[in-house]
Amino acid sequence: xxxxxxxxxxxxxxxxxxxxxxxxxxxxxxxxxxxxxxxxxxxxxxxxxxxxxxxxxxxxxxxxxxxxxxxxxxxxxxxxxxxxxxxxxxxxxxxxxxxxxxxxxxxxxxxxxxxxxxxxxxxxxxxxxxxxxxxxxxxxxxxxxxxxxxxxxxxxxxxxxxxxxxxxxxxxxxxxxxxxxxxxxxxxxxxxxxxxxxxxxxxxxxxxxxxxxxxxxxxxxxxxxxxxxxxxxxxxxxxxxxxxxxxxxxxxxxxxxxxxxxxxxxxxxxxxxxxxxxxxxxxxxxxxxxxxxxxxxxxxxxxxxxxxxxxxxxxxxxxxxxx
Numbered sequence: 001x002x003x004x005x006x007x008x009x010x011x012x013x014x015x016x017x018x019x020x021x022x023x024x025x026x027x028x029x030x031x032x033x034x035x036x037x038x039x040x041x042x043x044x045x046x047x048x049x050x051x052x053x054x055x056x057x058x059x060x061x062x063x064x065x066x067x068x069x070x071x072x073x074x075x076x077x078x079x080x081x082x083x084x085x086x087x088x089x090x091x092x093x094x095x096x097x098x099x100x101x102x103x104x105x106x107x108x109x110x111x112x113x114x115x116x117x118x119x120x121x122x123x124x125x126x127x128x129x130x131x132x133x134x135x136x137x138x139x140x141x142x143x144x145x146x147x148x149x150x151x152x153x154x155x156x157x158x159x160x161x162x163x164x165x166x167x168x169x170x171x172x173x174x175x176x177x178x179x180x181x182x183x184x185x186x187x188x189x190x191x192x193x194x195x196x197x198x199x200x201x202x203x204x205x206x207x208x209x210x211x212x213x214x215x216x217x218x219x220x221x222x223x224x225x226x227x228x229x230x231x232x233x234x235x236x237x238x239x240x241x242x243x244x245x246x247x248x249x250x251x252x253x254x255x256x257x258x259x260x261x262x263x264x265x266x267x268x269x270x271x272x273x274x275x276x277x278x279x280x281x282x283x284x285x286x287x288x289x290x291x292x293x294x295x296x297x298x299x300x301x302x303x304x305x306x307x308x309x310x311x312x313x314x315x316x317x318x319x320x321x322x323x
Contacts, residue, residue, distance in 0.1 A: 012218035032128040032144030034205030035155035037063035047097035054295035105130035132254035170209035225254035234313030257304035
């Protein structure tokens with residue numbers, strides 16, 4: 001029982017509009033990879049193998065390794081967001097799990113559903129960069145909070161079957177210093193704290209920390225979704241003529257970024273010099289694949305332009321310079 005009175009803690013608003021309600025088939029855990037592991041542990045039957053796209057972050061492999069599920073990597077063809085096609089061997093059967101990725105919240109949900117229906121085994125959707133994309137009907141999926149808002153931990157698993165929760169609960173108050181450092185000393189100076197925050201999640205899954213639960217209810221997620229869509233629309237109006245990706249003017253859900261594939265030489269360096277953060281998705285893909293592979297090309301050429309809720313469309317477009 002909490003004490004009545006005493007010292008004050010941080011005072012947080014109570015907005016309570018997070019889109020996923022915790023329950024038997026919706027688990028709150030401490031990271032996206034923990035959410036995936038939660039799903040894997042709750043499957044009606046254990047998969048013999050898992051097929052995972054080459055074009056994805058290697059952290060996604062941790063749950064499979066921890067559970068001893070062999071992983072085979074696959075390349076993709078076609079439009080990354082509208083009609084992407086996994087290149088799978090003919091030997092795939094009902095004992096194999098297929099991991100499909102909703103890239104940046106821009107993937108067509110009907111196409112993901114069609115791919116899941118075509119696969120003879122179970123599918124799981126990786127929505128770690130697609131927080132605002134509703135779950136594909138009857139397909140388990142998992143989300144990551146830290147890519148969309150300032151929280152020290154957080155993942156969500158959603159499935160059409162009951163989910164088994166981790167036994168331990170996370171504690172993130174000390175790790176949350178990275179969030180306060182970001183405010184006081186800026187993005188560059190706080191990088192070591194954020195690296196430490198990321199490293200602490202490379203452990204067995206835990207339930208979401210009480211601090212993140214409190215922050216979850218204090219964030220206006222509807223405002224975040226609206227701002228991201230507004231910023232996406234502004235960049236799309238400006239950049240669609242030079243974007244090799246064929247993107248819709250209205251995204252299927254509030255996106256993680258505006259994905260630009262321009263082919264303009266030196267553009268990444270110019271944007272970085274303009275103090276625009278452009279993470280590489282993903283360095284290990286470049287390291288581990290042949291230069292001519294689709295995943296390698298996407299990792300080198302994709303520019304994930306930030307569109308998050310901290311900025312207005314005017315501020316973002318102004319920073320783009322001559323683009």
